[in-house]
Amino acid sequence: MRIFDLQTSTSTGVHTLSATVAWEDNDRPNVEVFFRIYADTGYVNSSDYHAFLVACIVPALHYRERRIRIEGAVCPWLVDNLKTMMAYLNHWYCYEHQRRPEEEVAIEAATYLSHDPVPHRRVGMFFSGGVDSIYTLRKNQLTLPAGHAGRIQDLIFLHGFDSYGNRPKQGTEEEAFWYFVKECQPIAADANVNIIPVWTNLRNVGMEDTGFFVRECFGATLGAVAYALSGKLTDVVIASSDHIADLRPWGSTPLTDPRLSSFHVHFHHDAEKIKRIEKVQAIADWQVGLDHLRVCFSGGPGTLNCGECEKCLRTKLALLCAGKHETTKVFKNNDLNVGLLLKAFNATEASLPYSKELIQGLRQTGHHALAWIVSLKRLQFYLTKAMNLREVVTKVDKNLCRGRLKKLYLRLTSQ
Amino acid sequence: MIISGFSHEQEGKYQVLSASFSWEDSDRPTQEIYFRYGADSSYFIFENYHPFLLAAVIPALRYGERRIQIEGAVCPWLMDNLNSFMTYMTNWFWYKYARKKDDHRLVTIEAASLKTAYQAPARTASFFSGGVDSFYTLRRNQLQVPREHAGSIQDLIFVHGFDMGVYPARGTEEDLFKFVLNDLQDVLQETGLNLIPVYTNLRTLAHHLDSWLDEYMGSAMAAVAHGLSGGLSDVFISSSYEIPKLHPFASHPMIEPRLSSYNLRVHHDGERLSRVERVKMIADWPIALASLRVCFEGKDGEMNCGSCPKCIRTKLELLSVGKLQDARTMPGGEPTPQTVRAGLDLEPQTIPFVSTLKDALNAIGRGDLARAVAYKEWEYYLSQATNMKGLATLFDKNVLKGALKRKFSVV
Numbered sequence: 022m023r024i025f026d027l028q029t030s031t032s033t034g035v036h037t038l039s040a041t042v043a044w045e046d047n048d049r050p051n052v053e054v055f056f057r058i059y060a061d062t063g064y065v066n067s068s069d070y071h072a073f074l075v076a077c078i079v080p081a082l083h084y085r086e087r088r089i090r091i092e093g094a095v096c097p098w099l100v101d102n103l104k105t106m107m108a109y110l111n112h113w114y115c116y117e118h119q120r121r122p123e124e125e126v127a128i129e130a131a132t133y134l135s136h137d138p139v140p141h142r143r144v145g146m147f148f149s150g151g152v153d154s155i156y157t158l159r160k161n162q163l164t165l166p167a168g169h170a171g172r173i174q175d176l177i178f179l180h181g182f183d184s185y186g187n188r189p190k191q192g193t194e195e196e197a198f199w200y201f202v203k204e205c206q207p208i209a210a211d212a213n214v215n216i217i218p219v220w221t222n223l224r225n226v227g228m229e230d231t232g233f234f235v236r237e238c239f240g241a242t243l244g245a246v247a248y249a250l251s252g253k254l255t256d257v258v259i260a261s262s263d264h265i266a267d268l269r270p271w272g273s274t275p276l277t278d279p280r281l282s283s284f285h286v287h288f289h290h291d292a293e294k295i296k297r298i299e300k301v302q303a304i305a306d307w308q309v310g311l312d313h314l315r316v317c318f319s320g321g322p323g324t325l326n327c328g329e330c331e332k333c334l335r336t337k338l339a340l341l342c343a344g345k346h347e348t349t350k351v352f353k354n355n356d357l358n359v360g361l362l363l364k365a366f367n368a369t370e371a372s373l374p375y376s377k378e379l380i381q382g383l384r385q386t387g388h389h390a391l392a393w394i395v396s397l398k399r400l401q402f403y404l405t406k407a408m409n410l411r412e413v414v415t416k417v418d419k420n421l422c423r424g425r426l427k428k429l430y431l432r433l434t435s436q
Numbered sequence: 437m438i439i440s441g442f443s444h445e446q447e448g449k450y451q452v453l454s455a456s457f458s459w460e461d462s463d464r465p466t467q468e469i470y471f472r473y474g475a476d477s478s479y480f481i482f483e484n485y486h487p488f489l490l491a492a493v494i495p496a497l498r499y500g501e502r503r504i505q506i507e508g509a510v511c512p513w514l515m516d517n518l519n520s521f522m523t524y525m526t527n528w529f530w531y532k533y534a535r536k537k538d539d540h541r542l543v544t545i546e547a548a549s550l551k552t553a554y555q556a557p558a559r560t561a562s563f564f565s566g567g568v569d570s571f572y573t574l575r576r577n578q579l580q581v582p583r584e585h586a587g588s589i590q591d592l593i594f595v596h597g598f599d600m601g602v603y604p605a606r607g608t609e610e611d612l613f614k615f616v617l618n619d620l621q622d623v624l625q626e627t628g629l630n631l632i633p634v635y636t637n638l639r640t641l642a643h644h645l646d647s648w649l650d651e652y653m654g655s656a657m658a659a660v661a662h663g664l665s666g667g668l669s670d671v672f673i674s675s676s677y678e679i680p681k682l683h684p685f686a687s688h689p690m691i692e693p694r695l696s697s698y699n700l701r702v703h704h705d706g707e708r709l710s711r712v713e714r715v716k717m718i719a720d721w722p723i724a725l726a727s728l729r730v731c732f733e734g735k736d737g738e739m740n741c742g743s744c745p746k747c748i749r750t751k752l753e754l755l756s757v758g759k760l761q762d763a764r765t766m767p768g769g770e771p772t773p774q775t776v777r778a779g780l781d782l783e784p785q786t787i788p789f790v791s792t793l794k795d796a797l798n799a800i801g802r803g804d805l806a807r808a809v810a811y812k813e814w815e816y817y818l819s820q821a822t823n824m825k826g827l828a829t830l831f832d833k834n835v836l837k838g839a840l841k842r843k844f845s846v847v
Binding site for chain 1 (some may be wrong): 513515516524527552553554555558570582585586592670679693698703
């Protein structure tokens with residue numbers, strides 16, 4: 022893979038950073054990757070290719086590019102950290118991808134001899150309006166005194182990631198995105214932070230598959246956006262999705278997020294010490310955060326959350342445990358009953374840890390019927406998995422046969 | 437626990453930080469903890485309680501202290517990070533702490549005030565023991581990072597009071613410490629780096645050996661590093677284990693970032709390579725082979741004894757990369773299957789190294805040695821399977837959810 026032709030342009034106050042990504046060992050077409058940044062020009066880092074290197078490293082590894090060649094210099098700390106990140110991905114997904122542990126993409130670039138740091142450190146965070154990011158912002162505001170350099174000053178809003186612009190049937194979702202940005206203004210005003218919307222098409226670099234994106238890529242892609250803004254940002258906080266007890270191989274983890282760092286730009290994985298239900302309880306006392314919570318991707322202009330999907334339902338249940346369900350206005354409706362849960366609440370691999378917390382919380386607050394339904398849904402999930410023969414064989418092969426069945430299958434099918 | 441009475445004095449070439457630790461929920465007497473740094477005053481900042489806070493966290497958790505009260509300022513990022521650190525520890529070691537699995541009570545950190553951030557100079561250090569892992573971190577950094585880069589290691593931190601001078605039967609081992617310091621002069625000359633010797637008695641806060649390796653070592657190193665945070669922005673701690681072998685441990689890639697303040701970042705380094713691969717990397721560096729120190733039992737002017745389990749393992753690793761004959765600090769010659777069977781006693785901390793070692797020995801055609809290692813591996817597992825105390829612990833932990841431990845635990 023080659024990354025070249027770094028460009029910047031400005032139009033009506035919007036700055037675009039772009040470069041061309043050309044595949045070498047795959048037939049995939051070239052992609053002109055862009056970051057469209059709605060912030061002042063000081064944020065835009067056009068002096069190096071870090072944003073594009075970090076954006077492309079995981080797809081390059083996945084599609085077995087032998088190298089990424091950069092026409093410029095990169096920080097040696099970043100190169101070493103990315104090698105370690107690739108090692109984690111190889112270890113976690115060696116069965117799925119049949120890669121050897123030592124496989125990596127060679128990074129060919131000049132090495133920074135020295136790098137003048139930005140004069141003042143500045144902290145930003147990725148903000149989706151969900152429970153995790155609202156909690157991280159709130160905690161930062163409460164634990165760091167005003168004026169402390171570690172206080173978050175910028176919220177980065179993304180278009181082109183997991184919502185807004187990645188669902189072809191929904192179009193560009195431009196209107197929904199700007200509605201969401203506008204809805205979060207009160208949060209930003211209350212916390213005295215700056216909003217930076219960023220549009221990007223970097224998922225076009227081989228990350229179209231959502232499963233691959235969330236399991237392996239999304240941390241690095243957040244890192245890419247942060248590097249595009251590293252003209253001013255020196256520290257970037259990524260809110261954790263999972264509690265310590267439930268950490269698993271995922272696109273963003275406490276093991277991999279720090280490995281996105283260069284010497285001058287530091288990535289911090291935040292708040293894995295607290296369970297999601299506890300995060301909801303913590304933000305439930307922050308009215309402005311509660312009033313602008315966005316947890317699902319099915320809302321649109323006029324409404325942040327649909328109120329009926331699995332994510333909405335589990336958030337409603339958590340709010341119920343915190344005693345705030347009736348007062349919240351962020352859902353299309355506040356319906357929450359046994360019938361609705363039976364119909365629409367389905368446990369998934371990603372949401373399994375949260376359902377366990379919910380059962381405990383619901384029991385503690387006397388909502389035994391709802392707790393029972395959530396337990397039933399968990400059981401349903403496990404039964405479905407147990408009856409899926411392919412899943413069972415995969416588990417046995419992975420854990421007992423050390424992948425030998427898969428290797429045999431691949432050998433036979435390649436002949 | 438109350439930490440008070442911070443003091444910073446100069447004693448000759450050493451800067452000495454000390455503070456008083458008073459236990460509140462335990463009968464333990466008040467202790468004076470010190471850090472003696474062989475570094476100039478530019479590395480130090482005013483009234484820095486961070487080393488003492490970091491030294492206190494694990495003992496406070498272990499001995500059931502409800503709070504650590506600091507009579508000084510603490511960085512709020514460090515406080516938040518330490519809450520995460522404690523949460524990792526209570527998740528991993530709930531059984532050792534005689535708690536229920538879902539009991540994640542933390543020690544409350546109370547500071548007189550919150551430190552504002554300051555701009556530390558961009559300068560990088562690394563903990564250095566003279567062993568394989570720390571030589572690897574140094575070598576990798578020197579090969580990959582230009583000397584002009586602020587991320588190039590400039591200082592090596594060498595500590596007395598971690599593995600030297602802690603066993604009463606061996607005395608203070610100050611002579612041994614000075615001997616090793618002296619022997620590292622060649623390394624310093626070749627690399628142009630600065631060595632900072634540090635003496636500390638922080639291990640007296642937690643006398644259990646098992647808590648040192650499993651829980652305390654990482655935060656103890658971070659404690660030492662934070663004392664130098666006036667002159668450092670980043671510090672490396674070399675990884676003991678490779679990625680597939682990572683397990684709850686005092687030094688871990690999820691732990692080191694949580695020992696960082698806003699101004700001093702602690703980094704875990706080297707987990708992407710196995711120990712054999714790290715040995716291979718340093719084996720091409722003559723100064724490393726001439727200065728390697730892996731054990732504390734060297735006699736008659738030798739850096740290493742050559743016959744303890746650690747020495748035998750390192751010799752096998754060096755043999756597997758074809759460099760044992762060049763390792764001047766490893767006496768006793770090439771291990772034989774007999775010496776391996778007699779001397780390579782394995783422990784929970786060292787069993788993870790065995791599989792890659794066997795593979796490496798087989799790869800060079802030394803199946804005899806690989807089989808001897810396998811023999812010791814089976815011996816270890818058999819001893820675990822027939823260890824009644826171990827089996828009872830397993831039963832209590834997994835079936836009784838720690839009920840017996842909670843009932844009969846004595847700290």
